[in-house]
Amino acid sequence: MSTDVVMPQLGNEITEAQIDYWSKSPGDKVEKGEMLLTITTPKLTMEIEAPASGTLREIRVPADEIASVGDVLAVIDQA
Amino acid sequence: MPKSIPVDPQAFQRAGELSFPRIPLHAYDRPFATELAARGTKQMVDILRHMMLVREFETMLGSFKAKGAYADISYVYKGPAHLSLGQEGAAVGAALALEPADHIFGSHRSHGEFIAKGLSAIAQLPAAELRQIMEQHRGGALLRMVEAQLPATTVTSTAENVLLFGLLAEIFMKADGFNGGMGGSMHAFFTPFGAYPNNAIVGASAGIATGAALRKKLANEASITVSMSGDGSTGCGPVFEAMNFAAMAQYGTLWTDARKGGLPVLFFFSNNFYAMGGQTIGETMGWDRLSRIAAAVNPQAMHAETVDGTNPLAVADAVARKRTLLLDGKGPALLDVECYRSGGHSTTDANAYRTREELALWEAHDPIAKFAAQLVAAGVMNQQDVDAMTAAVAASIAAVTRAAAAAAAVDVPADPTLIGRLMFSHEEIAVPTGEVKLLAAPDAAARIRQDAKKARHGIGPDGQRLSAMRAITYRDGLFEAILHHMMHDERLIAYGEECREWGGAFGVYRGLSDILPYDRLFNSPISEAAIVATAVGHALEGGRTLIELMYGDFIGRAGDEIFNQMAKWQAMSAGILKLPVVLRCSVGSKYGAQHSQDWTALVAHIPGLKVLYPATPHDAKGLMASALSSEDPVVFFESQRLYDTVEIFKPDGVPPDYYRIPMGEPDVKREGKHATVLTIGPSLYPALAAAQELEEAHGLSLEVIDARSLVPFNYDPVIRSIAKTGHLLVVTEASERGSFAMTLAANLTRFAFGSLKSAPRVLGSPNWIVPGAEMETSYFPQADDIIEIVTSQFHPDTHSNRRGIRNWDDRDLARKGL
Numbered sequence: 001m002s003t004d005v006v007m008p009q010l011g012n013e014i015t016e017a018q019i020d021y022w023s024k025s026p027g028d029k030v031e032k033g034e035m036l037l038t039i040t041t042p043k044l045t046m047e048i049e050a051p052a053s054g055t056l057r058e059i060r061v062p063a064d065e066i067a068s069v070g071d072v073l074a075v076i077d078q079a
Numbered sequence: 080m081p082k083s084i085p086v087d088p089q090a091f092q093r094a095g096e097l098s099f100p101r102i103p104l105h106a107y108d109r110p111f112a113t114e115l116a117a118r119g120t121k122q123m124v125d126i127l128r129h130m131m132l133v134r135e136f137e138t139m140l141g142s143f144k145a146k147g148a149y150a151d152i153s154y155v156y157k158g159p160a161h162l163s164l165g166q167e168g169a170a171v172g173a174a175l176a177l178e179p180a181d182h183i184f185g186s187h188r189s190h191g192e193f194i195a196k197g198l199s200a201i202a203q204l205p206a207a208e209l210r211q212i213m214e215q216h217r218g219g220a221l222l223r224m225v226e227a228q229l230p231a232t233t234v235t236s237t238a239e240n241v242l243l244f245g246l247l248a249e250i251f252m253k254a255d256g257f258n259g260g261m262g263g264s265m266h267a268f269f270t271p272f273g274a275y276p277n278n279a280i281v282g283a284s285a286g287i288a289t290g291a292a293l294r295k296k297l298a299n300e301a302s303i304t305v306s307m308s309g310d311g312s313t314g315c316g317p318v319f320e321a322m323n324f325a326a327m328a329q330y331g332t333l334w335t336d337a338r339k340g341g342l343p344v345l346f347f348f349s350n351n352f353y354a355m356g357g358q359t360i361g362e363t364m365g366w367d368r369l370s371r372i373a374a375a376v377n378p379q380a381m382h383a384e385t386v387d388g389t390n391p392l393a394v395a396d397a398v399a400r401k402r403t404l405l406l407d408g409k410g411p412a413l414l415d416v417e418c419y420r421s422g423g424h425s426t427t428d429a430n431a432y433r434t435r436e437e438l439a440l441w442e443a444h445d446p447i448a449k450f451a452a453q454l455v456a457a458g459v460m461n462q463q464d465v466d467a468m469t470a471a472v473a474a475s476i477a478a479v480t481r482a483a484a485a486a487a488a489v490d491v492p493a494d495p496t497l498i499g500r501l502m503f504s505h506e507e508i509a510v511p512t513g514e515v516k517l518l519a520a521p522d523a524a525a526r527i528r529q530d531a532k533k534a535r536h537g538i539g540p541d542g543q544r545l546s547a548m549r550a551i552t553y554r555d556g557l558f559e560a561i562l563h564h565m566m567h568d569e570r571l572i573a574y575g576e577e578c579r580e581w582g583g584a585f586g587v588y589r590g591l592s593d594i595l596p597y598d599r600l601f602n603s604p605i606s607e608a609a610i611v612a613t614a615v616g617h618a619l620e621g622g623r624t625l626i627e628l629m630y631g632d633f634i635g636r637a638g639d640e641i642f643n644q645m646a647k648w649q650a651m652s653a654g655i656l657k658l659p660v661v662l663r664c665s666v667g668s669k670y671g672a673q674h675s676q677d678w679t680a681l682v683a684h685i686p687g688l689k690v691l692y693p694a695t696p697h698d699a700k701g702l703m704a705s706a707l708s709s710e711d712p713v714v715f716f717e718s719q720r721l722y723d724t725v726e727i728f729k730p731d732g733v734p735p736d737y738y739r740i741p742m743g744e745p746d747v748k749r750e751g752k753h754a755t756v757l758t759i760g761p762s763l764y765p766a767l768a769a770a771q772e773l774e775e776a777h778g779l780s781l782e783v784i785d786a787r788s789l790v791p792f793n794y795d796p797v798i799r800s801i802a803k804t805g806h807l808l809v810v811t812e813a814s815e816r817g818s819f820a821m822t823l824a825a826n827l828t829r830f831a832f833g834s835l836k837s838a839p840r841v842l843g844s845p846n847w848i849v850p851g852a853e854m855e856t857s858y859f860p861q862a863d864d865i866i867e868i869v870t871s872q873f874h875p876d877t878h879s880n881r882r883g884i885r886n887w888d889d890r891d892l893a894r895k896g897l
Contacts, residue, residue, distance in 0.1 A: 015546070016546060016548045017548065018529050018548055020525040020529075021525070038525070040525055040526065040529055041548070042547040042548065042552060042554060042586060042722070042723055043554075043582075043585060043586035043589070043722075044581075044582070044586055044589065045525060045526070045589065045590075064528070064529070064532065066548050066549065
């Protein structure tokens with residue numbers, strides 16, 4: 001079973017955000033609630049936590065790329 | 080990065096009670112003989128003479144106000160005379176413990192403090208330095224005048240004459256006064272002796288002295304500032320804001336290295352028991368002893384003490400001890416200096432609020448009589464010496480008075496715009512090239528890496544408008560100019576509410592906290608008055624200050640500080656003082672009546688402030704660079720609705736390199752020939768939308784001019800445009816009544832009357848409250864409103880039926896106050 005890491009809705013006026021950096025690499029173990037990546041909007045920088053525990057299978061939007069709300073940023077394989 | 084000051088519920092929910100430090104009352108008990116031995120005869124005799132000079136000087140002023148004469152001199156003095164008769168011990172005692180480099184900031188009742196500080200500095204400064212100071216003040220003009228009128232045998236005597244003459248000529252508003260006659264009684268200063276501006280607004284010096292202390296700390300100066308005010312000022316909110324600003328815990332918890340430690344500012348309250356006619360103890364205030372208020376400010380209770388202000392030695396002892404604490408980084412400190420104003424608040428005071436019996440009781444505590452008696456009892460002087468000193472002091476005040484009364488008045492008719500020109504120097508600094516201390520290289524901030532990848536122009540290759548994530552925005556333009564100055568100008572500091580980690584409420588500073596240490600960029604308390612007042616003090620001491628009020632609507636919270644302090648010190652000092660302060664104010668929307676008002680007109684109305692309101696990323700960057708280079712104070716308005724706007728006008732977008740746009744130059748954003756539309760701030764965008772539609776639907780071309788700057792303002796480009804188009808519409812988001820758009824329209828009607836084919840129009844917001852987000856389009860001018868005016872009034876031959884919703888009767892609304 002796998003869980004998608006999705007770009008969250010960051011307020012009703014923000015449609016996209018940039019990935020600042022990933023704290024984990026593909027293959028790394030992650031715990032639910034652990035800081036996974038940092039994103040930036042024009043106004044603020046915020047951290048996104050892992051939505052589930054498991055192994056980070058893939059990163060779909062690398063650092064410095066821009067993603068829209070709802071985009072799948074990464075996939076976690078659950079144990 | 081968040082701060083590491085944990086808020087632990089366990090620690091806070093523990094039962095207990097607060098305790099307060101003991102606040103000493105009249106603890107001074109050193110024997111007179113001990114003081115005499117320590118200070119020596121000369122200094123002790125000088126203390127008496129200085130108190131006498133203060134008293135005689137003020138007696139002279141009081142005499143002019145009461146009788147139009149003093150000694151054999153007749154003079155009509157029209158200005159104020161808030162005398163401190165009876166309070167001389169406080170003024171002279173404080174000055175005795177201060178060094179020339181310590182700076183006092185006075186009140187409306189500060190002639191005595193001014194004279195005492197000057198006399199103390201003169202007594203301490205070497206003759207050569209005194210001479211140099213007097214030679215350098217206005218090219219030695221004042222010195223020459225005094226030497227000719229008041230011959231003296233020593234440099235010290237000459238300096239005392241310069242001090243007394245310069246102050247009195249200033250009080251008489253003469254050209255040779257210290258401030259060129261532009262300050263007067265309540266605004267006099269002479270910085271080389273450490274006498275910084277007196278202030279006619281009660282308590283206003285508290286915030287200014289605090290900001291000055293901040294600069295002293297940042298410049299690593301081993302000296303202090305003193306806020307001088309009365310007991311009545313403890314009723315003023317800005318005084319409490321200033322004390323808290325001075326006591327912020329972050330100086331100890333977050334500031335590092337040499338910058339760690341409290342601000343070196345002493346809040347010195349000359350407590351004469353009366354605030355004009357209101358009695359502070361027992362009537363208008365809650366405190367029983369003034370020093371009690373310090374317990375509310377910090378755990379050290381500001382090292383507060385109540386001391387005997389009728390004894391200059393007790394005052395000097397306390398000030399000296401507080402000064403040591405302040406230099407040791409333990410500031411701020413507070414002194415409650417109890418003294419008694421034996422004279423009236425002003426010369427119109429009938430003493431209706433106090434009894435003769437009370438006045439008689441305090442006669443026994445007259446500081447001069449008491450100190451003279453102690454000197455006689457100690458055998459330092461005899462009564463004949465005291466009488467001779469009294470007579471000599473009176474003679475020297477009479478000589479100074481005669482010279483000041485005869486001095487030349489400021490000749491305004493010969494130079495009618497003289498006073499106006501003193502408001503601005505129009506000077507700009509070059510950006511310094513030295514290294515500044517940073518926490519990390521700029522590219523450590525994700526924001527800077529992110530911005531580096533953005534397009535400089537807001538239109539993509541296939542013609543689509545780029546998002547705020549993909550092109551440089553108005554917010555980024557501001558950031559680039561601010562970053563450049565912060566990276567190169569160590570004297571520049573920035574603060575405001577949540578300016579650090581949050582990056583300002585709208586993210587303009589986002590990323591700066593990764594680069595700049597706390598002493599260059601910090602979070603301030605929610606104290607708008609203190610934010611602006613400290614910025615003024617910081618700038619007066621040689622710093623440069625960038626401050627932010629989160630919403631322009633909060634200008635009201637800093638009314639005096641913006642309108643009377645930031646705006647006026649350059650002119651009131653005849654241009655001697657410089658005030659490089661940039662006040663950023665965002666103009667909101669969506670949050671209704673108290674968060675969405677365009678108050679540009681309010682600020683533009685006040686003489687002495689430059690007022691900018693850019694509408695594009697290119698202009699925001701270039702004008703911010705000019706504002707940060709300016710030696711004059713600037714209020715910089717930004718529209719919250721424009722922060723995400725990308726550059727669509729300049730073909731090359733926002734230049735990545737540093738550049739400045741001169742203040743005061745309106746910019747033609749779209750050329751046209753059928754009507755001139757002059758816009759202020761974000762009104763540019765509905766005007767462009769209207770221009771687009773009018774072009775397509777009616778073949779009418781609008782010339783759209785963006786004002787960019789309200790003060791200064793060059794009318795020429797607009798006059799040239801009206802000569803071409805024959806019609807003028809000024810658009811603003813401010814309420815129309817009393818708006819700056821009305822000023823522009825009125826002036827342009829006069830300047831371009833011959834070219835106008837129709838009456839100019841102003842389109843602003845209606846004269847009622849800004850409604851919430853859902854109703855905003857009914858309030859702020861829209862493209863339809865512009866189209867309606869252009870088609871129905873300027874070009875009725877278009878027969879357009881396009882209508883906005885403003886089909887109301889302006890004259891009827893005015894009758895109803897709307």
